[in-house]
Amino acid sequence: MYELTVLPQDIGADQYVPDRSIFAFEPGPIREQPSLDTLAIVANFFLDGFEIEIFGQRIPTRQQFAYRHLIVEHNLLNKHGEKFRQQIIELKRQGRKTEPAFALALGLTGDPYTELLKNDKSPNC
Structure with missing residues (x-):
């Protein structure tokens, strides 16, 4: 029922690379979501039964x-x-x-x- 979306802070495009090393466990697939006006990188996984989604775009957080x-x-x-x-x-x-x-x-x-x-x-x- 509950899910948590994590939004990375605004970072430069050259710094925005999906990197599995940030996780202490296997997060599941990290995928690009090209259907949006601005490319998004998305990772979904479950931690202790809680769904987590990391969603980031190469634009300021408040515009994501x-x-x-x-x-x-x-x-x-x-x-x-x-x-x-x-x-x-x-x-x-x-x-x-x-x-x-x-x-x-x-x-x-x-x-x-x-x-x-x-x-x-x-x-x-």
């Missing part, structure tokens, strides 16, 4: 998609209230990841990661 998703989700939870929050919790209990759960609760169609960003009103992007 994962950070922007967190802001949008926070704003949507505040806007739609407790009943909506409980609906998201239930969808996550059923095994959905966060963005797909929000998209389903909001009736969004298409790619949930892209559709949620359409709600981003922050000046940082």
Whole structure:
């Protein structure tokens, strides 16, 4: 039900190399996600039953998609209230990841990661 997304701080493109040596254990595949406007490097793994995702792009943290998703989700939870929050919790209990759960609760169609960003009103992007 719970997942944690780790966002690396803003680093230069020449320093941004996926390196397995940063892990004290085998993290699973580290992959490039080229479908985004800005290439992302993503690693997913489980630690003590808790899903961890490291997501980074070669842009300042506040412009990275994962950070922007967190802001949008926070704003949507505040806007739609407790009943909506409980609906998201239930969808996550059923095994959905966060963005797909929000998209389903909001009736969004298409790619949930892209559709949620359409709600981003922050000046940082």
